[in-house]
Amino acid sequence: MSLIRPYGDTTGDGMVQLSFTLPIAHSKVAEGAAVQLANKMGMDPALVVHSKAMGEGFTFFVVYGRVNHLVDPSTVEVVERDYPLLTPKEANAAIKRSLRRRLVVVGGCIGTDAHTVGIDAILNIKGFAGEKGLEYYRELKVVNLGAQVSVPQLVEAAREEKADAVLVSQVVTQRDAHLLNTREMSAAFREAYPAAKRPLLVVGGPRFDETMAGELGVDRVFTRGTTPGEVASYIVHRLTNRTAS
Amino acid sequence: MALTRNKQSQLGIDSADVRRARTLARQVGKPIVDLATQHTTVSVERATLRLAGLGGADPDGTPWVNRLADAVRADVGLEHGVSLPVWDALLRGEGDDLLTLAQKAAAGSVTFRLPEGKDATRARTASRKAVAAGIKQIDRQRAAREKMIAKVGDAPSKPWIYLIVATGDIHEDIPQAQAAAREGADVIAVIRSTGQSLLDFVPEGATREGFAGTYATQENFRLMRAALDETSKELGRYVRLTNYASGLCMPEIATLAGLERLDMMLNDSMYGILFRDINPIRTFVDQRFSRQIHARAGIIINTGEDNYLTTADAVEAAHTVTTSQLLNEYFAKEAGLEDWQLGLGHAFEIDPEVPDSFRLELAHAMLARELFPDAPLKWMPPTRHMTGDIFKGYLLDGFFNLVGAMTGQGILLVGMMTEAVVTPWISDRDLALQNVRYVMNAAGNLHEDFHPSPDGFIATRAREVLGLAVGLMEEIKADRSVPGQPPLLSAIADGTFGLMKRPADKGRGLDGVARKSADYYNPATKILESPLVDERALRVSRDRGAKR
Numbered sequence: 095m096s097l098i099r100p101y102g103d104t105t106g107d108g109m110v111q112l113s114f115t116l117p118i119a120h121s122k123v124a125e126g127a128a129v130q131l132a133n134k135m136g137m138d139p140a141l142v143v144h145s146k147a148m149g150e151g152f153t154f155f156v157v158y159g160r161v162n163h164l165v166d167p168s169t170v171e172v173v174e175r176d177y178p179l180l181t182p183k184e185a186n187a188a189i190k191r192s193l194r195r196r197l198v199v200v201g202g203c204i205g206t207d208a209h210t211v212g213i214d215a216i217l218n219i220k221g222f223a224g225e226k227g228l229e230y231y232r233e234l235k236v237v238n239l240g241a242q243v244s245v246p247q248l249v250e251a252a253r254e255e256k257a258d259a260v261l262v263s264q265v266v267t268q269r270d271a272h273l274l275n276t277r278e279m280s281a282a283f284r285e286a287y288p289a290a291k292r293p294l295l296v297v298g299g300p301r302f303d304e305t306m307a308g309e310l311g312v313d314r315v316f317t318r319g320t321t322p323g324e325v326a327s328y329i330v331h332r333l334t335n336r337t338a339s
Numbered sequence: 340m341a342l343t344r345n346k347q348s349q350l351g352i353d354s355a356d357v358r359r360a361r362t363l364a365r366q367v368g369k370p371i372v373d374l375a376t377q378h379t380t381v382s383v384e385r386a387t388l389r390l391a392g393l394g395g396a397d398p399d400g401t402p403w404v405n406r407l408a409d410a411v412r413a414d415v416g417l418e419h420g421v422s423l424p425v426w427d428a429l430l431r432g433e434g435d436d437l438l439t440l441a442q443k444a445a446a447g448s449v450t451f452r453l454p455e456g457k458d459a460t461r462a463r464t465a466s467r468k469a470v471a472a473g474i475k476q477i478d479r480q481r482a483a484r485e486k487m488i489a490k491v492g493d494a495p496s497k498p499w500i501y502l503i504v505a506t507g508d509i510h511e512d513i514p515q516a517q518a519a520a521r522e523g524a525d526v527i528a529v530i531r532s533t534g535q536s537l538l539d540f541v542p543e544g545a546t547r548e549g550f551a552g553t554y555a556t557q558e559n560f561r562l563m564r565a566a567l568d569e570t571s572k573e574l575g576r577y578v579r580l581t582n583y584a585s586g587l588c589m590p591e592i593a594t595l596a597g598l599e600r601l602d603m604m605l606n607d608s609m610y611g612i613l614f615r616d617i618n619p620i621r622t623f624v625d626q627r628f629s630r631q632i633h634a635r636a637g638i639i640i641n642t643g644e645d646n647y648l649t650t651a652d653a654v655e656a657a658h659t660v661t662t663s664q665l666l667n668e669y670f671a672k673e674a675g676l677e678d679w680q681l682g683l684g685h686a687f688e689i690d691p692e693v694p695d696s697f698r699l700e701l702a703h704a705m706l707a708r709e710l711f712p713d714a715p716l717k718w719m720p721p722t723r724h725m726t727g728d729i730f731k732g733y734l735l736d737g738f739f740n741l742v743g744a745m746t747g748q749g750i751l752l753v754g755m756m757t758e759a760v761v762t763p764w765i766s767d768r769d770l771a772l773q774n775v776r777y778v779m780n781a782a783g784n785l786h787e788d789f790h791p792s793p794d795g796f797i798a799t800r801a802r803e804v805l806g807l808a809v810g811l812m813e814e815i816k817a818d819r820s821v822p823g824q825p826p827l828l829s830a831i832a833d834g835t836f837g838l839m840k841r842p843a844d845k846g847r848g849l850d851g852v853a854r855k856s857a858d859y860y861n862p863a864t865k866i867l868e869s870p871l872v873d874e875r876a877l878r879v880s881r882d883r884g885a886k887r
Contacts, residue, residue, distance in 0.1 A: 113766070115764065115765055115766045146769075148765055148769040149518050149765060149769070150518070150521075154765075154766045154769065206550055210614075211649060211723070240616055240839075241614070241615070241616070242534060242537060266533055266550065266551050268507070268551050269550070271550060
C-alpha cells in the first residue's frame with residue numbers, strides 16, 4: 095500500500111479540520127495562540143475560520159489547515175476479523191453439530207456501571223443494527239444478568255449456568271473504570287476455574303481498544319458498532335473449534 | 340369534543356377516549372396504591388426520622404437514621420413503624436434527644452418496646468410534634484422559593500433550559516453550575532454518582548469523589564442551592580436545582596430535597612423497578628411517600644419515560660410511554676401533586692433512518708401535549724442514535740429542539756452533540772445552547788401556524804398510539820397471572836415496560852419492606868395526608884406556579 099495524506103478536495107492537499115477551546119478571553123492574541131497551537135500540531139498554514147468567546151475567559155476555535163504528515167497503512171496494526179460471519183441459522187447448526195447441546199452465554203454489566211444499552215443490544219432479542227440479538231438464536235441459552243452485577247455474582251452465575259461464554263459490557267469509563275473492572279473480572283475467572291475449563295471471556299464497550307485483549311486477560315474485546323451477529327459468530331467459531339480440536 | 344378548556348383537539352382525539360385512558364390508569368393504579376398504603380419500608384421510616392431532625396453519621400459513615408432504625412427493627416420489628424418505639428424510648432428517658440438515643444442504640448444500650456395505652460398516646464403526640472417541625476421547615480423552604488422568585492424574577496420563557504453537571508466533586512460542580520446558569524440554563528441537574536441508587540443509606544457531608552456524577556447528600560444539596568441563590572440574584576432570574584429521588588433511599592432523598600429547597604426531582608413510578616432491579620413493592624411504597632413530600636414541598640417531579648425508549652424501539656414502544664405517563668399522572672395526583680408539578684417524560688429516540696421519523700416524533704410529542712395540557716412536559720434529547728458522528732448529532736439535536744418548540748415543552752434537556760463520546764465539554768454546552776436559541780428564536784411560535792390535518796399522518800399516528808395505550812392498559816387490567824396480585828405487578832413481571840421482566844418477589848430492597856401492623860403509626864404520613872391548615876395561602880402560590 096502506498097503512503098497517503100489527508101484529502102480535502104484535491105489529492106495530496108493534506109487538509110484537516112480541528113476544533114478546540116483555549117482558556118483565554120477572545121482577542122487577537124487568542125486567535126494567534128490558536129494558530130500557534132495548530133502550527134505546533136503540524137498544521138501549516140493554519141487558518142482560524144471561526145472563533146467565539148465561550149463563558150468567561152474561554153474561546154472556541156475552528157481551524158482548517160494543511161498537514162505535511164504522511165501515513166503508511168501497511169504499518170497499521172488492527173484486529174482483523176479472524177472468524178467467518180455466520181447467519182443465525184448457520185450458527186445454530188454449528189452448535190448442534192459440535193456441542194450437541196445449547197451453548198450457554200451469561201452476560202451483564204459489572205461494577206457500578208448501570209448502562210445496559212450495550213449488553214442489551216447484543217443479547218436482547220430486539221438486537222441492534224437490524225440484526226437480532228443472541229436470545230433469538232435457538233441454540234444459544236442466554237442469561238442476561240443486567241446492570242451493576244458484582245464480579246463474584248458473575249462468576250457464581252457462570253458456574254451455576256455452566257456458561258460456555260461470558261459477555262461483559264462496560265460503558266462508564268471515568269477513571270478507567272472499564273479497564274479496572276475488566277481486569278478484576280478476568281482475574282476472578284482465572285482464579286475460579288482451571289485454565290481448560292474457563293468460559294470464553296468477551297468484553298465490549300465504546301471506549302475499549304480491540305488490541306488490549308491480552309493485557310486485560312480476556313479472549314476478545316469488541317468495540318463501538320459491533321453487531322450481535324459478529325459476537326455470535328465469534329463465540330461459535332471459538333467454542334465449536336475448541337471442542338473439535 | 341371539548342378536550343379541556345373547550346379547546347378542540349388538534350389531533351382529532353375523541354375526549355371519550357381520553358377519559359377511557361384515565362379511567363383505565365386509575366383502575367390499574369388503584370390496587371398498587373392500596374398495596375403501598377399497606378406496607379412501609381426502612382427508607383420511609385428513616386425519612387420520618389430525618390424529618391424529626393436526626394442527621395449525621397457514625398465514624399464509619401453509617402447515618403444515624405440507619406443505626407437507629409436498624410436497632411428498633413431488631414427489637415420490635417419494622418411493621419409498627421419506628422416512631423412509637425423511638426419516642427417511647429425518649430419519653431422513658433433513654434436519651435435526651437434523637438442523636439443521643441441513636442448513639443446509645445448503636446452501642447446496644449437501649450431496648451426498644453412497642454408502647455401501649457397511655458404510653459402509646461404520649462409517644463404518638465411527641466413524635467408528631469417532632470416530625471411536624473421538619474414539615475414546617477419544608478413549608479418554609481417552599482415559601483422561600485416563592486418569595487425569591489417574586490423578588491429576583493423567574494425563568495424568562497418556556498421551555499426551561501435544563502443542563503447537567505456531573506464532575507463527581509461538589510466543589511467542582513458549583514462553578515460549573517454557575518457558569519451553565521450564566522450561559523442560559525434555567526435548571527441545573529446534578530447527576531448522581533453511578534450506583535448511588537443501590538446504596539441503602541444516604542451518604543453524609545460534602546463529597547468530592549463520585550463516578551460519572553456526584554453523590555446526593557444533604558450537605559451537597561445545601562451547598563449547591565446556596566451557590567445558585569447567589570447566581571439567581573446576579574442574573575435576575577431564579578435558577579432551579581434538580582436531583583434524583585430514586586433508588587433504595589428515594590423517600591429520604593425526597594425529604595432532604597424538601598428541607599434544602601431543591602426545585603425539581605427525578606421521580607418515576609417504575610424506573611427503579613425496571614432499570615435498577617429494585618423490588619416493585621419497595622419502589623411503589625417509597626414512591627408514594629416521596630411524592631407526598633414533593634407535593635408538600637412544591638417540587639416539580641420529572642418522570643422517566645424516556646428511559647423505556649433506550650431499551651425498547653421508540654416507534655414500537657411509543658404507547659408504553661403514553662401508558663406510563665398516564666400511570667405516573669395517576670400516582671402523582673393520588674399523592675397530592677398538581678398538574679404544574681408533573682414533568683412527565685418523553686424523548687426523541689426514533690431511529691433517524693426510519694422514514695418519516697420526524698413526523699412520528701412530532702405525533703408522539705403532540706399527543707403528550709394534548710393529553711397533559713397543564714403539565715410541564717420534560718422533553719429528552721436523542722441518545723440512542725447519537726453515533727459519534729457529532730455533525731449528524733448536531734442536526735438531530737436541532738430537529739429535537741424543533742419538536743420541543745412546536746409542542747410547547749415545559750422542560751427541555753439540552754442535547755449534546757458529543758453524547759456517547761465524552762462528558763460535555765465547555766464548547767459542547769455552548770454549541771448546544773446556540774442550537775436551542777436558534778430554533779426557539781426562528782420557530783418558537785410555529786405552533787400558531789402549524790395545525791396537522793385531522794386525517795393526515797401525524798394526527799392518525801397520535802390517535803393510533805393513544806389507542807394502543809388504551810389497549811395495553813386493558814390488557815394489564817385483565818392480567819390475572821398471579822391471583823390476588825395487582826395486575827400491574829404481573830404486567831411488570833411479564834416485561835411489559837422497557838422489555839424488562841421484574842417479578843414482585845424479586846429485586847433489591849425487598850428485605851426492607853414490611854406489611855403494616857394494626858398499630859402502625861407514622862406521624863409524617865398522618866400530617867402529609869391531612870388537609871392543610873393554611874390551604875388558602877398555598878392555593879394562591881400554586882396558582883402563581885400554574886400560570887408560569
